[in-house]
Amino acid sequence: MPNDLYSTRRDAAYISQVIQNLVLNALEATDEGDRIEIGAENIVLADGEINDLPAGEYVRIAVGDTGIGIPPENLDRIFAPFLSTCDDTTGLGLAMVKTIIEKHAGDVTVESTEGRDAIFSLYIPAVEESSDKKDGEGLSIKFGASRILVMDDDQDIVSSGYNTDETEADYLAKGFTGVLSKPYRSADLDRILKVVLG
Numbered sequence: 001m002p003n004d005l006y007s008t009r010r011d012a013a014y015i016s017q018v019i020q021n022l023v024l025n026a027l028e029a030t031d032e033g034d035r036i037e038i039g040a041e042n043i044v045l046a047d048g049e050i051n052d053l054p055a056g057e058y059v060r061i062a063v064g065d066t067g068i069g070i071p072p073e074n075l076d077r078i079f080a081p082f083l084s085t086c087d088d089t090t091g092l093g094l095a096m097v098k099t100i101i102e103k104h105a106g107d108v109t110v111e112s113t114e115g116r117d118a119i120f121s122l123y124i125p126a127v128e129e130s131s132d133k134k135d136g137e138g139l140s141i142k143f144g145a146s147r148i149l150v151m152d153d154d155q156d157i158v159s160s161g162y163n164t165d166e167t168e169a170d171y172l173a174k175g176f177t178g179v180l181s182k183p184y185r186s187a188d189l190d191r192i193l194k195v196v197l198g
Helices: 012-028 093-103 186-197
Strands: 036-045 056-065 107-113 117-125
Touching: 012 036, 012 056, 012 093, 012 117, 093 107, 093 117
Parallel strands: none
Antiparallel strands: 036 056, 056 117, 107 117
16 A cells, blocks of 8 residues: 555545445455455546546545456446345445445446456545644534434434435425435534534
């Protein structure tokens, strides 16, 4: 891993979750003797070179494996929710990967040769180093006397990762003041609490 990678504005916990999901995905596609490799590099993209990303400096993180690859008919929909080729998975891992990276103003691509390999590439915009602040520093969230009820229809989750639910899409009509979808940063939580609590 290079020591001179560009600085990025990122949520370390979510990026860690992205890498974990990609590695788990690779493990499902590999057998004994196959390899899983993770690397990172600085890259400069031209406008539109990778999907709709603007020109600029990015950090590319690649997770690749030498497993069974991805069938060509699945490549265009590999990031769709609930697409899974395994009976014991939900098919939400790669959809969550794409959502998280897009929330970081980046994008994710996949290249694969069926029966040979698959490489997922994450592109995260570089930012100028401005201070020594750590993730989450400088936020204005303050504790007070208000009460917050967090609810979900699945007690193991507590908050939802998808915003396709009818209630969330039309939350004002359902009697809610605000809505916040995962993944979100502390600053996003700060903003929505200010709206909700007035």
